[in-house]
Amino acid sequence: MAGMGIDGLVSGLDTTALITQLMQVEAMPQTLLKSKVTSTQSFITALQGLNTRVASLADAAKAAAKPTSWDAVTATSSGKSVTATATSGAQASSLSFSVDKLASAQTSVSGTVTTLESLLGDPLPSSVTLATGSGATAKATVVDLTDVTDLAGFAAKLNTADTGITASVVKISETESRLQLTAKNTGAVAAFDLHVGTVAEADIQAGTAPAPLIGRAGAIVAAGDAQITLWGNQPVTSATNTFSDVLGGVSITVSALEPTPVTVTVARDNTALKKLASDLVGAVGVVLSEIKSRTATTTTTASDGGTVITAGVLGGDSATRSLNQAIVSAVSYPVDGFSPSEVGIVIGKDGTFTFDEAKFTAAMAADPAKVQRIVSGVAERVAEVATRASDKIDGSLTQKIVNQESFSKNLSSQVEDWDRRLAVRKEGLQKTYSALEVTLSGLNAQSSWLAGQLAGLSSSS
Template sequence: MGISLDGLASGLDTTALISSVMQVEAIPQTLLKYKSQDLQSMVSALQGLNSKVAALATQATAAAKPGALDLNTATTSSDKVTATTTAAAKAGSIDFQVTKLAQTQVAVTPKVNAVTGWPYTTMTINSGGKDYTIQPLPSNLDDVVTKVNAAGAGVVATKVDVGGGDFRIQFTATKSGAAGAFTISDPGTTFTDVKTAQDAELVLWPTSPTAQTTIKSSTNVFADVLPGVTLTAKEVTAAPVTLTVARDDAAITKLASDLVSGANGIFSLVASKTAVTSTTNTSGTSTTAGIFASDSAVRSVNQSILSAASLPVGTPPRSPSEIGISITKTGAMEFDATKFGAALAADPAGTAAKVQEIAGRIATAATAASDKYDGTLTQKITGQQSEVRDLATRISDWDTRLASRKATLQRTYSGLEVALSNMKAQQSWLTAQLGGLSSGSTSA
C-alpha cells in the first residue's frame, strides 16, 4: 500500500481529486458495463423464450405424427375386470368371461415341535422339471428355512408359529400360475397343498359353444386381447362381460387444447416483454419499453407461430375457427372445447387431420426458431453471448488501463506534495537566513 501524502504541503485532498479524475476517466468503461448488462438481460430473456419455443416444437411434432390422434379408451361392463389401452388400440368390442383366477401354490408341513425340532434329514423339491435336494441339520427349523431359500428351487420357505410350541413350515412358489408349480418329498412326512398352482382363464365368446376360446395367464393380466388392450381380472365373472374400445374424445380434445395453450404461452411471453409501461412520480411521467420491443427476430418468430396456428387448413382451405381454434383481437389463440367436440363428433377423421395440419405447421415454425444448431433464436443468443464475452474482455482491459492511470496520478500528486514540501523547507531556511542578516546589521 502506498504512502498517502494528502495535504501535507498543499492542503489539498489529493485522494478525492484523483477519485474525481478517475470517475471521468472510467466513463467509457462504465458505458461498456451498462451495455454488457443490457445484453446479458436480453440473452436471459431470449433463452427463456427459446426454451418455451423448443418445448412447443417437441409438443407439436408429437401431435403431428401419423396416428397421434388415434386415441381410444377401453371400458368393460363389469367392475371385476379393468381394461387399459396403448397407442395401438383400435375401436371395437368383444365378449368374454373370467372362469378362473391365477393362484400361487402354497404347501405346508405337519406340525413340528420346537423342542424336538425337524425330524428329517433330506428334502427334495421338484420345480420347473428339476430336482433340488436339501439336507438340513437335524432338529433345526431355522436351518431348514435357510437352506430351502438358498437352494434356488423356485420356492420360499417361512417358519409359522401355530401355538403350543408347535410350528409349520410354509412353502410358497416364487412364480404365480401353473409355471410355479412344485412338489416336495421327504421320507416319513406328507406335505399339504393349501393352494394349488393355477393359471387364470378367460373364455372369449362364451355364449357360442362353437366359437368360445380359452386363453390363459399366470398373472390375471391378459395382454392384447384386442390390439393394444390389456385386461386385468380381479374376480371370476358369473356372466359374460363386454369389452368396448371407443374413440377417446376427451383425450383428443385435450391434445388440441394443449397445443393451443402451448402456442399461447409463447404469445403471452412475447407480449409481456414487448409492452411499454408508464410510471408517474414527482418528476413527471416516464415510459419504459419491454426488452423485446425493438427486436425484429422475436417479432418474426412470434408471427410465424401465430400464422402457423391460424391460417386456413384442409382441402378446400377452411378457417380453424370451424373446429374451435381461433385468433383473438389481442393476438392470442382461443380454444372452444364445445365447438371442437361438435366438429369431432361430426367428422372425426377430418377434424383430426386439421389438428395435425396445424400441429405440423407449428412444429416447422417452432423448430426453425429453436433448433439447437441453426434456429433463429439460437443463433441470436449465440451472437449476443459472443458480444458479451467481447465486452468482458474490453472491460477487463479498461481495468488495467485505469489502474495504470490511477498509479500515474498518485505518483504525480505525491511528487507535487514532495516538491511543495521541499520549497516550503527552502523558504523557511531562506527566511531564517535573511532574519539573521537583518539582526546582524542592526547590531553594527
C-alpha cells in the same frame, strides 16, 4: 498511496477528493462497458427463457402431428371387478365374457415334524429338488443342503435359492412345527413338487420321478389359471388375473368371479384427443405471451416531468418479432382450405389464440378425420417453426444465445482490462500529487531561508 496522508500537507488541497473525481472521469468508458454487460446478460436471460418455451411448443406440436397420437382409445368395463386398459394400437370394439376362475398360487404344507430329520429323513440328504410345471416344459431346481441342520436353516435355504417358492416354518406347539411352501407366481405353470435328493429333469418331464415329499396333489391351495368364457362356450385361460391381447392392444384384469357377462368396450378417447389439441393451443399461447411481455414498452415520468418510453428487453430484436409472426401464421392459416377455427383453434382480435372446447367436440362428432387433418396440419407447421428456432444445435434462438454469451464474455474481459488500467492511472496520479507536495515543501523551506537571510542583512545595516 492513500495511506501516506498526502492530503494538503503543504498545498492545502484535498488531493484524495481530486483524484477520486479525476478517476470517475477516467472510468467513464468502463462504466459504459459495465452497463452494456448488464443489458447483454438481461437480453441473454430473456432469450433463454423464450427458447425454453419454444422448445416445449415444438414438443407439443410434434405430439399433435403424430398419426399415432390420433389413435388414442380408451377401454371401459361394465363390471366393477373387471378393469381394462387399451394402447394406441387397439381398435374400437367390444367383447362380453363371464369370469369363471381367478388365478391362484399353490400353497402346500408338510406333516407335523419336530426336526429336519423327521421331515427329510435320517441321515439328512445332501440336496432336495423342486419341480415346477408339468410335462415337457417342467423344470427341476436342485438345492444343495450342505451345512443345513435344522428346519429354520432349510426354509432359509429354499428362500435364497432360485426356486420360485417361499418357505416358512409354522410352529403349532412347543415341540411341533409344519413347513409351509407357497409359490411366488400364480397359475398352473407355477405348480410344484418337492423331492428329497437330486431328481433328473428328464424324469420329471417324463413323469417317472419318485413320489414327492410335498406335492401339488395334496396342496392346501391348488395352483390354478384364471379363466374367462367368451360367447358362452369359449374358455380363455391366463396364469395371472390379467388377460393380454384377447382384444388386440387391450389388457383385461379380473378380480372377482362374474357369472353374469361383463362387457369391455374400446372406443376413441375423445378426452385424450381434446387434450392433444388444447395442449397445442396452450403452448402457442405461452410462447406468444412470453414474446409480448418481453417486447412491451413501459412509460414512466422523468424528473423534469417529461415522458420516458422504454422498450422491453427483446423489443428491438427483429428475430423475436419474426418468430412471433411465423407462429401466428402457422396457427391461423387454413389447412386444405379449412380454417383452424372450425375445429376450435380461434384467433382473437388481439392476436391471441384460444381453444373452443365446444367447437372441437362438435367437429369431432361430425367428422373426426377432418379434425385430425386440420389439427395435424397446424401442428406440423408449428413444429417446423418452433424447431427451426429452438433446435439445440442450429436453432436460430440457440445460435443467438451462443453469440450473445460470447459477446458478453468479451465485454467482461474488457471491463477487467479497464480495472488494471485504472489502477495504474490512479497510482500515477497519487505519485504526481505526492511529488507536488514534496516540491512545494522544498520551495517553502527555501523561501523561509531566503527570508531569514534578508532579515539578517537588514539588522547588520
